[in-house]
Amino acid sequence: MKDKFKDNCKAFDSFIEIYTPKEFNFKECLVYLNRSDLECTHKVRDKKVYKLIKIEDNKTLVEISHNDGIMKVKFLNHIPNKIIKEKIGLHVWNMFDLSTNLTSFYESVGENFILSKLMDKYYGLRIIKINNLFECLCWAIIGQQINLKFAYTLKKRIVEKYGESVTYENEEYWLFPKVKVIANLKVEHLKELQFTIRKAEYVIDVAKLFLNKEFEKEILKNNLSYNELFKKLISIRGIGSWTADYAIMKSFSINCAFPIKDVGIQNALKNILGLEKKPELEEIELMAENWKDWESYATFYLWRSLYD
Template sequence: MEREVHIIDGWHIDNDCIIIDLPADFNMKANLAYLKRNKNECMFEVENETVTRVIVVGENRHLVRLNVNEQNQMIVRFVNGFKTSKPDGANVAAYIREWFDLDRDLTPFYKMAKADQLLKEPVQNFSGLRVIGVPDLFEALCWGILGQQINLAFAYTLKRQFVEKYGDFIEWSGRKYWIFPSHKQIAQLTPDDMAQIKMTRRKSEFIIGIAQLMASGELSKEKLLGLGSLKEAEKSLIKIRGIGPWTANYLLMRCLRFTSAFPIDDVGLHNSIKRLTSGEKKPSKEELLALSAKWAPWQAYATFYLWRVNY
């Protein structure tokens, strides 16, 4: 029986697998190293160079496993018995392309970074790394708020508590694969409802407030992107209770995909710069602004590569 193959914009369906053509400079091992940076991650699993996670498309929840073959193609297999349709295949492929930022031409970034005294070592060591995104706006905002003013390990612990308390899951082969809680569900809660999660009451208030804004339609990814510029989107975000410049730029970088987003107050960024320069003090704001100007319009990628130095 002849295999049915649908060719659509850099990906196709072949025997219920989605096959995504990858950029020549994509390096799966470099990206897996980022995905494996904390064993407490609950939104996906990485094992034997294969990623397993749930991708939600409308009312459908697809448990997928993805890896890269020798032809530099990402193979996406549906493991919960779903027969791939072209519309859902397109949406799953689009999610993965956004997650790994596959449609970005990084040639200008690499040209700039290889000539930069601070970036040349990270881009040489971690070449092929992409800014791994958080495509869902509510998940990205929650992750940004959970991570405020605490270390990364504790932030992962809080996320797991939050997801396992309010999220749903698909169980397969004796394991649970989690689905992030919806803003509609969280909008119905009070801070007292969230008291069992070891976050501050203020963070609970922030997350519930954001969920309510999204449930009412006042806040959406489409509206933020529709503002047309990083500055306008940043202004809109920092008007929201609980979102300051760091959280706003984290969201602009990892969800809204502005390459010039720059979380200037990020401690991990400061530590990386200290490490690479053998400095004793964290860089001053003036020094950071000077570096940022040299990296334009690739500040987000510069930051992501510098973060990679720390783990």
């Protein structure tokens, strides 16, 4: 993955250029990134993404744009050194999942009645990753059994209360709180933000696992298969099958994760197929036989159809 990134990246003084695959649609990615005005870990403005990225102790605000097959990552608040530039570039590369060969996905599902429509409509859309596994798991836990708007509200509260920020041109840009900060909180601290007791416990427990080095993404990524990773995740209190599959889908380069019980998947299929009621799990399992090894991308495209 790193070699592929290096072959498609060129660094300049105040920005990086990333040469994107032909199956890449920045406009479609922006639709996903801009789905809530309560999002606090990035901003979408004038067809550009603004995101604060922390590498080691270096907090760099970047402006991400795309034109004619080239993604430009511009450094705004300072110019990082060469090593940090490369790590920022790799972060953005992974965030937009640019290593995945979408041609294989399209060839695999091109004849499928359900996905062929979505493939044509959202061609070039890629799963937007959350590179930080701790942040990804926390976000998944926060979103359990509540509507999306309230989930974003809780996220905004915890980020702006306990996260780090950089101010640039009178605007504040935020990072998700550090593991150590969350691990040292008490349940009462998160209850003040309207977290339930259980949800507060789960988030703090996950932070403690990361703090104690019981859970490290690089080790998990290099040594575990999908099934092994899934089993390890669901062994954690507060993480069920949906949360585990969501985290695998959004934080790893594994495309077979499938949060099949997701209400969004059910609603999307109901709309696309013109059904009177949401399909049963057994029906979805049957449909998904045609999406084997690409369940994560099938899920992401089904979710995208809901934003219309």
